[in-house]
Amino acid sequence: MVLPYLIYVRTCPACGDGLCRVRVCTHQNKLAGCVVCDECESVWTDPAMSEKFTEGVDSYTASCPDCGRSLWEDTSHWADIQEVCLLGWYDKVKVART
Amino acid sequence: MTRRSPQNPEMIAGALKLLPARWAIAILVAAIAYVVLQPKLNQWFGWNLPSAAAMLGQEAPAAKSKQPPITKPDTAANTKLDTASSNKTAPPKPSNPKPAPQKPTLANGTDATSSKTSSGSKTSSNDSEDLKFRFLKPLGRDRYESPAGLIYTPGSEEGHRLKHIERHVSDQPNRPGSHGVFDGDMESFLTAIDDGYKRARGHAKGTKQREEEGMTVFEAPFDKPIGYLGGSEGARKGKPKLKRLRIVVRDKNLITAFPIQ
Incomplete structure (x- = not known):
């Protein structure tokens, strides 16, 4: 589903061009959130972006810090506003209309 | 093509007799070197030099027998x-x-x-x-x-x-x-x-x-x-x-x- 807005934390400090966006994984009906650069696919565990997550299914795929599955599988998607609120991250993100 | 007719070896032998022995040996050495180096040169540099057999009309030119420049895998x-x-x-x-x-x-x-x-x-x-x-x-x-x-x-x-x-x-x-x-x-x-x-x-x-x-x-x-x-x-x-x-x-x-x- 394409959202009419884009939720992001900041420009990626690793690659400098991507947007660090909130992605959620719903594997086993559990909502897990993380921050992913939509350009270089660096993953951080939360919007503070102090801890980078580099493990997972393999080193070439952005993976969920919670379950380790690929963040590009059907069980993951970019978070909508509700999900960002559920994660308690709403005050840490920016919302831009697309 | 102005390639020399391969069906006329007597003519080639006659022409060689007219040349000084030194020249005939040089041409022979060059021909042998070509035969030996031709496949390697094609392989190393991607050239398309014809083989000696092809030049003598006994084989198709190398371009037809070598792999095509574009590789296409068998996929949908x-x-x-x-x-x-x-x-x-x-x-x-x-x-x-x-x-x-x-x-x-x-x-x-x-x-x-x-x-x-x-x-x-x-x-x-x-x-x-x-x-x-x-x-x-x-x-x-x-x-x-x-x-x-x-x-x-x-x-x-x-x-x-x-x-x-x-x-x-x-x-x-x-x-x-x-x-x-x-x-x-x-x-x-x-x-x-x-x-x-x-x-x-x-x-x-x-x-x-x-x-x-x-x-x-x-x-x-x-x-x-x-x-x-x-x-x-x-x-x-x-x-x-x-x-x-x-x-x-x-x-x-x-x-x-x-x-x-």
Whole structure:
């Protein structure tokens, strides 16, 4: 589903061009959130972006810090506003209309 | 063709008798050297020298027996490839077996955007299918290798790295922040990436390289602008021209690449 807005934390400090966006994984009906650069696919565990997550299914795929599955599988998607609120991250993100 | 008739060895022998012995020996040595070196020269340099047998009319010319310049794997995507390429690419010349990606004008980065306005439109999915096989060597399982050794694999939100970097051949004016846009088509973009990667790996002048927790970020300058700054920030700044390329890789796997300031 394409959202009419884009939720992001900041420009990626690793690659400098991507947007660090909130992605959620719903594997086993559990909502897990993380921050992913939509350009270089660096993953951080939360919007503070102090801890980078580099493990997972393999080193070439952005993976969920919670379950380790690929963040590009059907069980993951970019978070909508509700999900960002559920994660308690709403005050840490920016919302831009697309 | 003004090739000497092979059916007339007596004529050749007669001609040799007329030559001084020293010349006859020199010609003989040269002929033997050619017979020995011809297959190796073809192999090393990609030349298409005819074999001695072919010159004597006993074998088809090498161009017909050697592998074609474009390798096409047996995949379903081939159907798309054939239809797309039939409209765009000229048939390969038998006298020049070198594959299309070896474009000297693009390889040095000085004219990396030469083909940008040839069609006036951006790359379609059919074009990228076509491109994969013309520029990249298939490694199986939808993995491809560029001439410089970069690997393009399935992955990313778009499903494949090629699709991912394709985002950078067009602007996204509503995207927050900056968005480096390559001013050309996918083929010239891939060529520029390869060129920049090779130079940055070789620590050429003006290039940069840094490690970022599991990935390597290369930067390479170009003589001419290769793109412009897009996104909302680019629009605000009047889309300034960009002359550097940033390439992000994990091992040899390309993650992304885009022009930067």
